[in-house]
Structure formats: C-alpha cells, structure tokens
Amino acid sequence: MAKSPDAPKVTRITAKDTGAKKRKAVSLKQATEKDTKSVKQQIADADRKVNVFRRIGGYFKGSWEELKLVRWPDRRATWKMTGALIVFTLAFAVLILLLDYGFQQLFQALIGK
Secondary structure (H helix, E strand, C coil): CCCCCCCCEEECCCCCCCCCCCCCEEEEHHHHHHHHHHHHCCCCCCHCCHHHHHHHHHHHHHHHHHHHHHHCCCCHHHHHHHHHHHHHHHHHHHHHHHHHHHHHHHHHHCCCC
C-alpha cells in the first residue's frame, strides 16, 4: 500500500522524567497497531490496582458529571412528549383490539361456531 504525502503523522510522547527525547513520527496505522496491546494492558493493570470502593465512587462521580451535561426539556416540551406518548399508546391499543376482534371473527367463521 503506497503512502500518500497527505497521510497523517502521529508523534509519540512518553511521560518520563529522564529529559527530552527526540520524537519519532509514525503513521496513524502503525501507532494504533503498536499501541493497542500496551493501552489495553495498561487499562487492565490500572483496573486491578484500583480499590473496589474507589471504582464505585468513580462511577457515581462520572454519572453525576454526565447528568450535569444533560439538556433537560422545559415543562411545555415535557407535556407535548407526554401527550404524544399517550396518543400513540391509545392508537396502538385500539389497533391491537381491532386485530384481535378481526382474528376472533375469522377463526369463528372457519370453525363454524
């Protein structure tokens, strides 16, 4: 596969205190193939090291942060959606009742009762 001159380059940067290192530019495909195992291994190691209670606390903290980002509807929109739900539910119930009645009449005509 030929590389195009516009192919994105990924620069790997490692967090070490040993000083500045020369950055090695690699293609995006090479970076993802090489880093996949190391990233998965790092995640697995981090999961093993974290206390169960900290993981639960982290879950609730993340959930709370997500809830802050939710755009809640106002009262008018809520009532519109509630009304649409009720109308759809009633229409669907009527459709099921009509189909049930129709099949009941069909089967009674076939059986002859």
